[in-house]
Amino acid sequence: MPTTSIKEAIVTFGILVMQLFNGLSLFTILLLMALGLAIVFGLMGVINMAHGEIMAMGAYTTYLTASFFERHLPGLMDVYLFVAILLAFCVTFAFGYLLERGFIRWFYHRPLDTLLATWGLSLILQQTYRSVFGAQEVSVPLTAWLSGAWEPTESIQLPLNRIFIVALTILVTLGVWYILHKTRWGLRARAVTQNRAMSSAVGIDTNRVDALIFALGSGLAGIAGSVFTMVGSTNPGTGQLYIVDSFIVVVFGGVASLLGTAASSFLIAQMQTTLEYLMSGSMAKVAILLLVITVLYFRPNGLFASKVRT
Amino acid sequence: MSKISRRRFMQISGSLVAAGAIPGAGLLTKSSFAAEPIKLGLLHSLTGTIAIAEAALVEAEKMAIDEINAAGGVLGRMIDPVVADGASDWPTFAEKTKQLLQRDKVAAIVGCYTSASRKAVLPVLKQSKGLLYYPTYYEGQEEDKQVIYTSQEATQSVISAIEWMAKQQGKTFFLVGSDYIYPRTCNKIAKPTVARLGGKVVGEEYAPLGHTEFSSIINKIKAAKPDWIYSTVVGGSNVAFYKQLKAAGLDGGKQKLLSTVVSENEIDGIGKENAVGYYACMGYFQSIKSPENEKFVKAIKAKYGQDRVVGDPMECAYNSVYLWKMAVEKAKSFDVDKVVAASSGIQFNAPEGKVAIHKTNHHVSKKIRIGRARTDGQFDIVFESGVIEPNPFPKL
Numbered sequence: 001m002p003t004t005s006i007k008e009a010i011v012t013f014g015i016l017v018m019q020l021f022n023g024l025s026l027f028t029i030l031l032l033m034a035l036g037l038a039i040v041f042g043l044m045g046v047i048n049m050a051h052g053e054i055m056a057m058g059a060y061t062t063y064l065t066a067s068f069f070e071r072h073l074p075g076l077m078d079v080y081l082f083v084a085i086l087l088a089f090c091v092t093f094a095f096g097y098l099l100e101r102g103f104i105r106w107f108y109h110r111p112l113d114t115l116l117a118t119w120g121l122s123l124i125l126q127q128t129y130r131s132v133f134g135a136q137e138v139s140v141p142l143t144a145w146l147s148g149a150w151e152p153t154e155s156i157q158l159p160l161n162r163i164f165i166v167a168l169t170i171l172v173t174l175g176v177w178y179i180l181h182k183t184r185w186g187l188r189a190r191a192v193t194q195n196r197a198m199s200s201a202v203g204i205d206t207n208r209v210d211a212l213i214f215a216l217g218s219g220l221a222g223i224a225g226s227v228f229t230m231v232g233s234t235n236p237g238t239g240q241l242y243i244v245d246s247f248i249v250v251v252f253g254g255v256a257s258l259l260g261t262a263a264s265s266f267l268i269a270q271m272q273t274t275l276e277y278l279m280s281g282s283m284a285k286v287a288i289l290l291l292v293i294t295v296l297y298f299r300p301n302g303l304f305a306s307k308v309r310t
Numbered sequence: 311m312s313k314i315s316r317r318r319f320m321q322i323s324g325s326l327v328a329a330g331a332i333p334g335a336g337l338l339t340k341s342s343f344a345a346e347p348i349k350l351g352l353l354h355s356l357t358g359t360i361a362i363a364e365a366a367l368v369e370a371e372k373m374a375i376d377e378i379n380a381a382g383g384v385l386g387r388m389i390d391p392v393v394a395d396g397a398s399d400w401p402t403f404a405e406k407t408k409q410l411l412q413r414d415k416v417a418a419i420v421g422c423y424t425s426a427s428r429k430a431v432l433p434v435l436k437q438s439k440g441l442l443y444y445p446t447y448y449e450g451q452e453e454d455k456q457v458i459y460t461s462q463e464a465t466q467s468v469i470s471a472i473e474w475m476a477k478q479q480g481k482t483f484f485l486v487g488s489d490y491i492y493p494r495t496c497n498k499i500a501k502p503t504v505a506r507l508g509g510k511v512v513g514e515e516y517a518p519l520g521h522t523e524f525s526s527i528i529n530k531i532k533a534a535k536p537d538w539i540y541s542t543v544v545g546g547s548n549v550a551f552y553k554q555l556k557a558a559g560l561d562g563g564k565q566k567l568l569s570t571v572v573s574e575n576e577i578d579g580i581g582k583e584n585a586v587g588y589y590a591c592m593g594y595f596q597s598i599k600s601p602e603n604e605k606f607v608k609a610i611k612a613k614y615g616q617d618r619v620v621g622d623p624m625e626c627a628y629n630s631v632y633l634w635k636m637a638v639e640k641a642k643s644f645d646v647d648k649v650v651a652a653s654s655g656i657q658f659n660a661p662e663g664k665v666a667i668h669k670t671n672h673h674v675s676k677k678i679r680i681g682r683a684r685t686d687g688q689f690d691i692v693f694e695s696g697v698i699e700p701n702p703f704p705k706l
Binding site: 162 | 364
């Protein structure tokens with residue numbers, strides 16, 4: 001019957017659109033996840049294994065904010081998320097700053113030690129969350145206006161929370177680009193990355209720059225953790241789920257390149273959603289890792305290697 | 311004389327310090343001068359990823375021990391819990407089992423949650439002649455001489471669940487699970503059952519453990535339009551799965567979904583509003599109305615806080631301690647072989663109703679229930695089976 005085949009075609013078209021949107025959504029999620037890591041790893045060369053736990057810190061900050069609003073300001077539940085994102089950024093920014101000053105800076109030029117030390121830190125943080133919030137997951141309520149889906153046609157539903165994440169990621173990425181490329185501070189940060197000794201000689205306080213870069217990277221992780229409460233789970237081990245994907249994105253894209261991070265998130269996201277639709281989730285993961293390995297074999301510095309002397 | 315008394319003093323104070331160092335061993339200090347207490351090992355992950363699910367089981371087990379001790383102990387001896395942390399790491403489970411059996415000389419162990427941890431422990435149990443009570447629903451396909459399985463194995467829950475679902479309207483099924491042995495075995499049982507009942511499986515998907523992106527799977531579900539989703543997604547993934555289902559418009563009001571994994575404990579993390587209307591198939595629900603259960607829930611809340619919820623694995627963990635106690639009393643001995651022999655046919659009036667250890671296969675016969683999640687995170691029980699005999703090796 002022609003009517004049913006048209007109906008089927010509409011459904012198929014709807015699925016296709018939703019699938020493309022899923023790719024876009026995953027792209028922004030990966031980008032948001034990896035942005036902070038890309039900055040810290042790219043500009044400072046610090047491999048921060050505790051990056052995921054800093055994201056979890058953002059998630060728990062969101063949880064606490066939500067509980068506070070539920071109890072004391074139930075009328076303002078609709079806007080709690082904005083407060084939570086801001087708070088998550090502030091808390092993780094401050095934590096990152098203190099962490100760099102009190103911990104990370106003693107490990108510069110000792111990459112393997114940094115790796116172990118930050119991994120140890122991640123274990124400490126996980127266990128701290130477990131002691132404070134319990135081993136069980138905590139549930140972060142979703143703001144009413146973000147639950148549900150936007151339905152442009154009958155067969156297409158685009159989840160509102162994902163649209164929100166897409167918008168926020170674009171905003172944050174532009175913000176980071178602006179800070180790094182259009183401000184004095186960004187100029188100093190890039191100068192330090194390119195030539196630390198020379199930057200120091202012309203009067204840039206490289207220690208301060210380091211601390212702020214690390215704090216910014218942590219703050220971005222906090223924002224990511226905060227918004228991921230809308231799609232994922234919040235438990236003491238949450239960070240572990242994100243860290244591997246973040247590293248893959250950063251390494252695949254090429255260190256010290258925002259464009260590379262964006263391009264690699266896009267590639268991985270589209271590939272993952274498409275392959276997941278065509279085969280099983282586990283096989284999609286395998287295929288992506290194979291791709292990453294192959295690319296890194298031919299381009300050891302990632303897709304977009306920056307031409308920087310280190 | 312003075313020398314001896316000084317030595318005695320050192321011995322006693324030493325043992326007191328040691329007792330203090332073991333978490334949860336406070337009882338020992340109180341009663342170490344009376345009859346020697348008997349040690350019971352509690353082996354679960356208190357740290358690491360699986361702590362999400364396992365930490366609460368220790369609390370339920372400790373409560374059972376406290377109750378038994380308050381009522382005079384086992385064979386006149388107090389139970390002294392020795393808590394060990396498996397740390398979500400399978401070799402650690404094996405190592406801790408060895409420690410519990412050889413160093414602490416525990417009479418039995420209640421523990422493990424994942425099948426991987428249980429498998430890691432089996433060789434040690436065999437070698438050191440230990441006894442394990444395993445309190446978690448699992449996929450079956452095992453019957454070890456040193457293990458008593460106190461929760462439902464897969465045929466008990468999966469077959470009842472599918473049969474019940476097929477009786478409701480609609481007979482197309484979409485199977486979703488995490489990618490490891492439990493979901494794959496459950497679906498292996500589910501598929502022929504669906505076929506036998508004249509239904510059709512329209513999709514089968516597995517997501518890697520810990521996966522948080524379900525958008526593609528949800529799209530496949532939308533394309534297949536099943537009457538039922540049968541879910542064996544486990545752990546933190548469930549939170550993502552349920553949230554994303556709801557965001558995609560497939561909430562509990564529009565799409566029927568049944569899980570054999572999501573209990574009240576999981577709903578706590580998923581968020582009540584995300585789970586409303588979905589079904590779960592369990593042996594136990596907190597909302598069961600019986601004097602035994604009301605007493606049990608009240609005791610848990612009194613001990614661990616009013617907002618605590620109780621899920622199926624917690625209740626099975628609680629039952630395990632009692633089943634061990636009853637077997638010991640029947641055997642009049644703590645000897646592992648005698649306790650195992652005495653276990654056959656033992657019945658316990660659990661909060662979920664009567665559970666009985668099978669004559670030969672070390673599993674329990676019990677009732678299975680299906681509940682529908684309410685807005686308060688509890689379940690309305692919509693179906694209760696008769697007593698189902700365990701069958702860990704089903705013919706498919």
